[in-house]
Amino acid sequence: xxxxxxxxxxxxxxxxxxxxxxxxxxxxxxxxxxxxxxxxxxxxxxxxxxxxxxxxxxxxxxxxxxxxxxxxxxxxxxxxxxxxxxxxxxxxxxxxxxxxxxxxxxxxxxxxxxx
Numbered sequence: 668x669x670x671x672x673x674x675x676x677x678x679x680x681x682x683x684x685x686x687x688x689x690x691x692x693x694x695x696x697x698x699x700x701x702x703x704x705x706x707x708x709x710x711x712x713x714x715x716x717x718x719x720x721x722x723x724x725x726x727x728x729x730x731x732x733x734x735x736x737x738x739x740x741x742x743x744x745x746x747x748x749x750x751x752x753x754x755x756x757x758x759x760x761x762x763x764x765x766x767x768x769x770x771x772x773x774x775x776x777x778x779x780x781x782x
């Protein structure tokens with residue numbers, strides 16, 4: 668497994684976060700720090716691009732769910748895009764697809780914020 672690399676891009680009111688590598692008990696603090704930085708700036712509309720995500724643990728998913736709840740309390744949301752079948756299956760196995768909003772790609776996620 669690769670280390671977790673997180674990059675960020677702002678586009679208007681939306682924030683795109685790109686994750687590459689593994690999101691597990693070792694690397695989830697990086698994700699929490701990145702998401703907390705957005706909260707501190709009152710930026711609550713986030714699209715998490717998971718195209719480069721190779722593995723996610725329940726601890727990593729917990730960090731995403733925590734941010735999702737916070738974002739929704741502030742009229743925002745966290746939307747996941749470009750999940751591999753493997754990552755989607757992990758999310759589904761743990762039942763988190765009921766909590767996390769998942770879209771096929773960025774355009775679909777952007778459109779869902781507009782509606």
